Amino acid sequence: MATLGPLLSVLLFLAAIIAAFWYLRTEEIDREVESVKRDAELVQQQIRLRLIDNQEQLVRLAREVVTHTIDRDQLLGQAEALVRERPEMVSLTWLSQNRQVVARHVSPDLVAAMPRLGTPGTSDQTEEPRQRATLDAFTDARETRLPVYSRPFRHADRLIVFQVHVPLIDHGNFAGTLVAEYAIDSLLRYFVPAEVSRRRVISLLDAEDEVMVSTVSGRPGRPSPGLTYTVPFAPVDHGVTLRGEGYRTSVGLVGNTLFWMVLALSALTLWMLFGTWRHMRRRLQIQGALVQETNFRRAMENSMLTGMRAMDKDGRITYVNPAFCAMTGFTEAELIGRMPPYPHWPPERMEESSRLLQQELAGRSPAGGIEVRVQRKDGTQFDSRMYVSPLIDSRGHQTGWMTSMTNITEAKRIRDQLTASHERFTTVLEGLDAAVSVLSVQTGELLFANRTYRLWFGGDAHWHTLLAGRPPKSVDELGDAIDGMTGLPTADLEDAGADAREVFIDLQQKWFDVRARYLQWTDGRLAQMLIATDITARRRMEEQTAHQIERAQATSRLVTMGEMASSVAHELNQPLAAINNYCSGMLTRLRAGTLKEEDLVSALEKTSKQAQRAGQIIHRIRQFVKRSEPQRQATRAADIVDDTLELAGLELRRRNVAIHSYVAQRLPVLQVDPILIEQVLLNLLKNAAEAIDNAQMPPKRRTIELRVVPRHTPEMGGVIEFSVTDAGPGLKDDVNHRLYEAFFSTKADGMGIGLSLCRAIIESHQGRIKAENLYNAESITGCRFSFMLPVGTAGDPSKTSEIH
Numbered sequence: 139m140a141t142l143g144p145l146l147s148v149l150l151f152l153a154a155i156i157a158a159f160w161y162l163r164t165e166e167i168d169r170e171v172e173s174v175k176r177d178a179e180l181v182q183q184q185i186r187l188r189l190i191d192n193q194e195q196l197v198r199l200a201r202e203v204v205t206h207t208i209d210r211d212q213l214l215g216q217a218e219a220l221v222r223e224r225p226e227m228v229s230l231t232w233l234s235q236n237r238q239v240v241a242r243h244v245s246p247d248l249v250a251a252m253p254r255l256g257t258p259g260t261s262d263q264t265e266e267p268r269q270r271a272t273l274d275a276f277t278d279a280r281e282t283r284l285p286v287y288s289r290p291f292r293h294a295d296r297l298i299v300f301q302v303h304v305p306l307i308d309h310g311n312f313a314g315t316l317v318a319e320y321a322i323d324s325l326l327r328y329f330v331p332a333e334v335s336r337r338r339v340i341s342l343l344d345a346e347d348e349v350m351v352s353t354v355s356g357r358p359g360r361p362s363p364g365l366t367y368t369v370p371f372a373p374v375d376h377g378v379t380l381r382g383e384g385y386r387t388s389v390g391l392v393g394n395t396l397f398w399m400v401l402a403l404s405a406l407t408l409w410m411l412f413g414t415w416r417h418m419r420r421r422l423q424i425q426g427a428l429v430q431e432t433n434f435r436r437a438m439e440n441s442m443l444t445g446m447r448a449m450d451k452d453g454r455i456t457y458v459n460p461a462f463c464a465m466t467g468f469t470e471a472e473l474i475g476r477m478p479p480y481p482h483w484p485p486e487r488m489e490e491s492s493r494l495l496q497q498e499l500a501g502r503s504p505a506g507g508i509e510v511r512v513q514r515k516d517g518t519q520f521d522s523r524m525y526v527s528p529l530i531d532s533r534g535h536q537t538g539w540m541t542s543m544t545n546i547t548e549a550k551r552i553r554d555q556l557t558a559s560h561e562r563f564t565t566v567l568e569g570l571d572a573a574v575s576v577l578s579v580q581t582g583e584l585l586f587a588n589r590t591y592r593l594w595f596g597g598d599a600h601w602h603t604l605l606a607g608r609p610p611k612s613v614d615e616l617g618d619a620i621d622g623m624t625g626l627p628t629a630d631l632e633d634a635g636a637d638a639r640e641v642f643i644d645l646q647q648k649w650f651d652v653r654a655r656y657l658q659w660t661d662g663r664l665a666q667m668l669i670a671t672d673i674t675a676r677r678r679m680e681e682q683t684a685h686q687i688e689r690a691q692a693t694s695r696l697v698t699m700g701e702m703a704s705s706v707a708h709e710l711n712q713p714l715a716a717i718n719n720y721c722s723g724m725l726t727r728l729r730a731g732t733l734k735e736e737d738l739v740s741a742l743e744k745t746s747k748q749a750q751r752a753g754q755i756i757h758r759i760r761q762f763v764k765r766s767e768p769q770r771q772a773t774r775a776a777d778i779v780d781d782t783l784e785l786a787g788l789e790l791r792r793r794n795v796a797i798h799s800y801v802a803q804r805l806p807v808l809q810v811d812p813i814l815i816e817q818v819l820l821n822l823l824k825n826a827a828e829a830i831d832n833a834q835m836p837p838k839r840r841t842i843e844l845r846v847v848p849r850h851t852p853e854m855g856g857v858i859e860f861s862v863t864d865a866g867p868g869l870k871d872d873v874n875h876r877l878y879e880a881f882f883s884t885k886a887d888g889m890g891i892g893l894s895l896c897r898a899i900i901e902s903h904q905g906r907i908k909a910e911n912l913y914n915a916e917s918i919t920g921c922r923f924s925f926m927l928p929v930g931t932a933g934d935p936s937k938t939s940e941i942h
């Protein structure tokens with residue numbers, strides 16, 4: 139709108155200028171036309187007056203001819219005088235009644251130019267129009283008896299002439315004409331005033347509007363077509379006209395220059411307007427951007443939780459943001475313009491606040507900010523941290539200081555809490571008896587070591603690696619276990635490696651229980667944590683116990699054999715007696731000489747077999763009793779059962795107790811020490827047989843059942859269960875819970891270490907043993923001892939390692 143007004147006025151101005159010019163120009167043309175008209179009429183008037191004057195002379199001459207006042211020669215003399223005086227008249231001729239030339243005078247100029255003119259009647263092509271014009275005018279003059287002008291015609295190519303026929307009337311009769319010929323160009327030359335011919339082009343036009351003659355020949359200036367005026371060329375008539383033409387005046391040229399100047403100025407103005415418009419548009423855009431930027435900054439400022447305060451170099455507050463007001467509780471009006479002391483300074487700290495302000499104004503505030511206490515309007519106080527930066531204006535001069543303020547009460551509280559919790563954490567860690575160390579996976583450096591670790595190993599990362607058994611896996615090795623996006627270990631990895639290892643460190647002569655796991659260190663790096671507990675004492679005790687148990691086992695086996703000595707003796711007695719029989723039999727027959735060779739062979743074979751049997755018994759007992767280190771090996775349950783039954787057979791037979799055994803097919807292989815398991819089984823069978831025998835059970839209750847079957851239990855998984863069921867008196871109530879006590883026995887000669895050892899053996903194989911009575915209604919029908927051994931677990935010896 140601001141640019142449309144000027145644009146419109148410029149255009150209006152231009153239109154007005156154009157209209158004014160147009161009006162002036164029309165006015166001028168009108169005036170010019172008027173002047174042309176006047177000039178043309180003036181010329182016409184001059185020529186007409188001259189022609190009429192000539193015509194009167196001719197009429198006078200004609201009268202003198204008719205009245206015979208003058209004769210032919212006198213006429214010629216008068217004619218000569220007339221033509222000489224009148225340059226426009228080129229000839230004077232007396233024509234008779236029948237158009238014969240009576241007398242003729244031709245101007246000497248014409249004769250000189252065209253000698254042939256002197257001889258009328260000569261016929262060439264130029265004579266034709268002349269004669270016709272002469273004839274027409276002659277006829278008309280005869281008819282009207284008035285002077286008649288002929289139509290102009292071309293006279294010998296060059297000259298255009300017209301004639302005037304003045305009739306000769308002799309006593310009312312037509313007696314011929316006096317013919318004067320006028321040269322048209324002479325008429326113009328002599329009767330157009332010089333000032334007119336300077337200004338105008340005066341031309342004579344024929345009936346076809348063809349220019350016959352003109353005051354200018356070569357058309358030097360172009361006459362303007364609008365500036366013409368035509369008048370009939372009286373008294374000649376015959377459609378001949380006189381035309382005046384005006385030249386284009388210089389006013390037009392001057393007007394044009396002015397006009398073009400105005401036009402150029404208008405164009406310039408328009409161009410400037412356009413420039414202004416563009417400039418304004420740019421300014422508007424910049425203004426818009428500025429407003430947007432300001433709004434953005436304001437929104438930012440309003441959303442900010444940091445308080446901002448600006449002051450000039452004297453300390454007068456010039457600006458506070460909403461966050462500052464919200465923090466202190468003072469309004470903008472209460473703060474702006476204030477000089478120190480400020481209302482938010484705590485009264486008891488005026489001096490300190492003032493000192494800090496002086497420091498601030500001097501530009502000596504630390505870059506890390508200063509901690510100050512601020513009092514709210516309601517009197518409460520809080521801790522804040524202030525940062526100061528110089529306030530620079532657009533010309534680069536410092537005008538004051540800008541202070542930003544954050545409430546750090548909460549941060550401080552959290553920091554204190556963190557410090558406290560960190561202290562607790564360190565106290566606990568440092569107080570631990572175990573060595574705790576954290577090793578960076580990437581760099582291999584020790585990230586953390588507690589007091590115990592430092593005490594035992596110093597600050598050396600080497601011991602961490604030794605305890606861990608191997609250097610922590612490198613990042614490359616961990617490979618897929620590390621999350622590709624963040625470089626952090628996955629949970630799997632963190633859980634991995636938590637199994638305990640027992641490590642012997644030669645330097646300290648100590649055993650350590652070592653637990654290692656991967657974790658994400660505080661800086662996000664992957665690290666390995668190790669907790670090493672000193673278990674040397676426990677380890678020694680365990681070793682001693684194991685040693686004792688081993689001895690006890692051997693002793694127990696000896697005891698068992700001692701107890702079974704009578705059975706063994708009885709058992710050995712049989713083959714020995716048989717051998718004795720065979721030998722004495724053979725001796726008798728040998729002495730009698732009745733011994734046949736084949737009988738001898740058969741008897742010797744039998745003797746040998748019996749000896750082998752005795753040897754076998756002794757060998758098995760020796761095997762059983764021999765003290766050996768516990769040795770686990772892949773063992774089939776059926777083999778254990780077979781070997782045990784063979785040993786138990788001696789005792790069972792002696793005590794007259796029957797045994798039924800059942801071993802399930804396709805049992806998995808056990809990882810056990812077969813001698814120890816045999817010892818357990820033998821002990822159970824012996825106890826059962828003793829219980830039956832001691833209770834003097836009737837024959838049908840003198841049976842034992844041995845079963846070996848696969849089982850599955852929730853806590854142990856796949857197991858093999860061995861059970862020994864007897865039909866004896868069962869366990870007495872008070873016995874039941876003391877069964878596995880060492881040296882507990884109900885028998886007069888019992889050692890009471892059998893069952894306690896059995897339990898130790900089974901548990902060292904990660905197995906379980908239990909005893910229960912069997913009932914038929916209220917009465918006890920026997921009791922069952924059973925133990926289960928896990929399948930496939932070879933109580934892991936790799937868990938223990940020694941470092942020397």
Ligand code: ADP
Pocket residue numbers: 825826827829864866867868869870873877882883884885887888889890891892893894921
């Ligand atoms: P010992 O056989 O030398 O007495 P054990 O530890 O083998 O020592 O047995 C402890 C006690 O458990 C026995 O004295 C006996 O009272 C009881 N006992 C063991 N097995 C049976 C059984 N099959 N029936 C009844 N009582 C039994």
